Amino acid sequence: MAPTTKKNSKRAASQKETKPAKKARISVDSSEDELDNINSSDDDLDDIVSSDDEDNEEAEKGVAEDAVKGEGSDNHTEQRKLLKERKLQRRSGSEIQQIKNVWEKLRVKNPPIPKAIREKLCNEIWELSKEHFSDLILKHDASRIVQTLIKYSSKERREEIVNALKGKYYVLATSSYGKYLLVKLLHYGTKNSRKVIIDELHGNLRKLMRHKEGAYVVEDLYVLYATNEQRHQMIREFWGSEYAVFRNDHKDLTIEEVCSSSVEKRNIISKNLLGTINASVEKGSTGFQILHAAMKEFVKIADASQISEMIEILHEQFAELVHTPEGADVACTLISKASAKERKLILRSLKDHADKLITNEHGNMVFINILMVVDDTVLVYKTFGGAVKEGFVDFVTDKYGRRPLIYMFMGLNGKFFSPNIKKDLERYMEMSSKTSKKDPVVRKQELLSKFTNIYLNAVGKGYATIIPNNFGSQFLSELLTSDDFYSQLDEANVAKFEEILKSVTVYFKGDVTEAKHPIHEVFSTRFLKSLISGGRWNNKEKKLVPFEHIKELGVPFATKFYDEIIDSTNLLVWINEKDSSFTIVALYETLSGAKEGKQFLKDLKAIKEQIDSDQSNKGAQLLLKLMK
Template sequence: MAATTTKKRAAKSQSGPAPKKVKKTDTATGKLDTNTTKKAKRSIPVTLTTSPPNDSENTDDEDDWEDAEDDVDFDGQAVDDDNAMQVDSGEGKTSARESHIAQKVLQQSRKAAKPHSDLISEAKRVWALARSQSISASERKKHITDLMNVVRGKVKLIVFKHDASRIIQTLVKYGGKAEREEVCEELKGSYADSAKNRYAKFLLLKLIRLLPSHRTDILSSFHGHVLSRSRLLLHREASGVLADAFELYANGAQRAELVKEFYGKEVALFSQKQDQDDKGKSSKGLIGVLETIGSDKEKKARVLAAVKENLISIFNNPDKGAVRHAIVHCATWEYLDVLGRMQDSEGEDAAKEAEKLRRDLFENCAELLPEMVHTKDGSRVVREFLARGSAKDRKTILKTLKPHIERMCLDDEAQMVLFTAFDVIDDTKLLQKSVASIITTPNTLNTLVKSPQGRRAIIYLLIPRSRRYFTIAQIRALRDTDNARDGVGSTKQGNGEGAMTTGDGTSKKSPEVRQEEVRRGASEALLSWVEEQGAELAREAAESLIIADIMLHAEGDKSSASQALLRGLTTQYPASSTSSASSPSSLSTPVHPLDLPHTSRLYKNLLQGGHFNHSLRTVEISPRWDSTTFAVEFVKIVGGDDGAVIKDMCTKGERNGSFVVAQLCEALVREDASSTQEVKDSREKLKRWLSTSETLKAIEEGEKDGAKGTKVLLDGIGKL
């Protein structure tokens, strides 16, 4: 037997290597085509079951449009070829041809009568050359230069037209910095109008994306138009432009300036006269603005009233779509954050006023909360309502979220709302009915287990905030609502202005009791899922982690699920890889589970009673799992009558079962293992199978050949 030279066992894939990502290249130059790389996109609301509408530059491109030059006039009015001139079907081909000629002449005369028809015709001719996909980079550059010469000084004249707007978009897309800046300068003073135009808005977003040096000027032109004058945020076309600019391209200072319009005209007026220190405070958002105001309670009340009025005006117009945008969520969170601080630290009267304002806002947006959970600030808004709301408020929120639970589980920000619901809601029966029962249906579990977000949603039912699945930043974010839930920092009556104490929280149950009830409610469905599909799912890397933690941390009878997992190991080891003559690469038998590193690790973790903690260098034993019982079942089901499969795991093939069998021996001789007759019988049976001279000799030969785990296995056999 040849000695093994590899030091680490390679993971075997059941579906072959992952395909490499294809990079698009320019057919003429052979260089990477940077214009076809994927652009950033706004986060998609969980309420949308299909792709979002084409309201932004990211979802529309001139290359995807058909050239409708012959079918649309310059006013964007379609010309119907079939109805433009009625033709008697009884006439011959000559009459039909004459009719088409007459129709063409009529169409051309209409075009010629339109303003700037000669300019657009010439621009279209050059545009057709510049946008071709089969030309070299040098040719394209020449055509772009020619196109710039044609439209120079006349961009405003054509950019608002249906098909001519595409010409300028092509110029910006393929042109250099000089051409882009020239177009941007010509549009100066018309940025807000461009945002409201059905066609020019795409050009404006290209300029925002491709010209960072002019981004501040473009976004500054929106000041005074977001909620007043042009009301861009409530405009059908401009709303998407503003949302893309805010969420994808604006920096912190630019976002703060856009959100400032929610604070009212008074803040906008005085912000122009601020010194540098005051500007630094205003960059902190609404809190900074109120710090600048200082102790002027009347002015502070006016600012809060303005924010509330602007938010309610948006919530009262849900058909405009603005409620989905991150800029609205940011302003809403800043408002609720201020109210939360008032409730916690500014005395009893301020706390009552803050609670009244919070309730007024909740009553106006309760039905719209599913539209907000997909952004960071929107998620934080809904979590704040959950943390500080009454039992009735929480029930209302769950009712509105219930149709979208599965999509929320797959969204990084939206799932935080569900996790907070599990953290703060005392009515765990309601949680089980409205949330957990949806997550634990087999179809939903099969969908969730395929993504990291979905796996976090599953595991939160059993071990919330586990560092194995959640980052430190996520855990810190989830802790933000703990103070409101527990009453830490709330103002109690009689403590005076600004007193910080531990008062009555919004939840009565302790976190441990609540988690226990949620875990108990979800365990039965999760174990049933493992029983039905666990053996198959255990063969996949990520899914095997979830299976292990369900077995380790769920509550209830796990015998059926354990037996289902163990039956997956009863196949012949190593798996025979017989193939047909016609297709040598098609295996009729899959790889044995223990030849998959992640699956082998799953069974090892179950036998050792928990996961190995690398920082503490010890196994974290789960109190809800009996590894000894699992070891007894392992011997009974996998070993059978003669132990042939267990012996083969240690003596044949790659011997990848050595570590698992070694841990099996450890589980049966562990000090805390029950000394029942069943355990003793299993130990004796395993010792009889593995202690024969023939088996030991085969294991020792594997050690000589460099097989891993043989020394540990021999030590385990010696303990039996």
């Protein structure tokens, strides 16, 4: 160890001064609201927990000291004996030791204990422990006994345990060992027992959120075990003491309704929420869903300066918001209301998490919102372009990952965006009206022009992986038949586009009677039909609308497909195979009125009499009907 110097002693002194300062600041924050003083006995409860831990530490310290003095195996035996005697001298020590001996038999997993023996051991433990739960619940090994008992006990016994521990749930929630027991009670407990626990913890949730152990209990309670009504009440408790004590008076009111009635109430609620959020972020709880729900309440009533304050608190941990629906809503709201400088900070923190952001059920909403509202499209491309390029195939074959990439050339198309999702995204767009100046159409076109090369290069290399996937096939179909996308292509990219069409054509070459041929995928026929038809089907008008810009699809593609993949020697096979017959129907509908289709129609007429009349081949039956 380095010798103590004046410089070291000064540094040590300064560190001692800074730590109390931090605690004082936290205590000031907590004293801002009377809620923190509701339970005056909390310090006594903490003393109970710490005294048990001190007993354990003292016993272990005694053994350690003896180990230094002792020599050889005889001394080790003596040390163990001494530790055992010390444990027996504690409160309920002999009973706990007896319970442990039975528990050691019950906890055996290999080989599994027969049910009858397990029930017998459970009954034995129950009789020994039912009067000593208070002495068991806060100790490292003893609390595991009660956990095992809860796991294997009947519903009635679990209810008895819940009732026996009334008054101690806050202690359990803040105990390093007791929290696991509390979670077990919630997991195996009934609706009624969970209500007992939630009601007892009511009024302490804000304090628990600032506690290292308690925060995890509150999170599990909110996410896994609380009812919808209880969740709302838990969040209202973060508003302040008035809404915790008089919970029934405000249960039907939203935060906007409460704040609209009084500026003073709005200031108090926003101050309490921001204090809880700030303290929880400092404790490392940024990823908690209950905290995201509290943040969602806060941003509903926050003014411009408070939005900036939230961004300052969260920008480094912004990626921890996007995996929950509440967190994604908060992230989208903050991005929409942020200044250009603040958006830069947010995007920088999301850069290393782009792959998870894009494929996450809720995170992809945040990414789409970035594409919709951030004016600096160069920054967006620099931030996410590399990740899109690297993970393109994985994204377009993912249910959620494909949506942001589809947005860039299709917008919020109803085929991929439900009404609720569109409504939310349009709401965020409206929020950005004061901070985003660029026209949305121009912004989308700029993004598409920057990502075009990534799209074409990735599809050119990965089409063989994309086409066999249902989501990927649908994405590729939409991309290749998008006039908006095609209109962005320069001469070099048009050549890449044509090369992709050639690759796609060759991909379907081969014997269609083989089970591994790609035509047997149910979505392959739809994919080919979209390229052969030469336009997009308008469901409202019930007609095919020809492409405005794309000249390579329709008749040109159908002609090449027939010339290179199908000829007079295998045309009948394609018709008589159920999975491929509809492709021939698509070719007939496109080429029947075109001069380029003369050879196809001639070959088709020659084999008409040989077409399978099996009624199960719907494609062949439709083709015969069209040829009449």
